[in-house]
Amino acid sequence: MQRRDVAAWLHGPGRGTSVAAGYPGERLGRPEHGPGAVAGFGRRILGITIDWMLCLLIAHGLLHGGAFTTLGVFAVEQAVLVGTAGAAIGHRIVGLRVETLAGGFPGPLRGVIRAVLLCLAVPALLWDRDQRGMHDQAAGTVLVQR
Numbered sequence: 001m002q003r004r005d006v007a008a009w010l011h012g013p014g015r016g017t018s019v020a021a022g023y024p025g026e027r028l029g030r031p032e033h034g035p036g037a038v039a040g041f042g043r044r045i046l047g048i049t050i051d052w053m054l055c056l057l058i059a060h061g062l063l064h065g066g067a068f069t070t071l072g073v074f075a076v077e078q079a080v081l082v083g084t085a086g087a088a089i090g091h092r093i094v095g096l097r098v099e100t101l102a103g104g105f106p107g108p109l110r111g112v113i114r115a116v117l118l119c120l121a122v123p124a125l126l127w128d129r130d131q132r133g134m135h136d137q138a139a140g141t142v143l144v145q146r
Contacts, residue, residue: 024129025144027130038132038144039131041131043095048090050089051074051091052070052074052090054090055070055074058073078119081111086105098114110139114139117134123138130142
């Protein structure tokens with residue numbers, strides 16, 4: 001066994017001395033950096049946290065509801081704003097937008113599909129190598145940098 005074999009194993013599949021899979025979004029024709037590049041994990045988490053906190057304030061402060069009310073407000077916010085504006089409030093604040101794979105506007109149907117699956121949480125936690133969650137895969141969308 002050679003040192004490079006151990007290094008490849010430590011870095012995981014597709015890394016080390018093996019053939020690299022490229023950067024996230026390369027298979028989709030996206031740039032590696034800058035506008036149109038696939039959004040990074042940190043910005044995604046920050047954006048969804050901002051959205052969740054705003055929905056929590058609305059659900060508890062205005063509607064006097066619980067966890068399911070917050071989830072409902074979150075679903076409506078995601079469906080309406082992604083479907084009509086291409087980005088939820090948290091996306092806008094952190095400099096992200098949702099696009100179709102061809103780079104177009106997602107539209108209402110994709111916004112609803114994406115929001116419903118995002119609310120199930122599990123699809124959002126399962127990503128492909130282009131960092132697209134199952135909710136984005138099902139909707140035919142990708143979260144990119146503005």
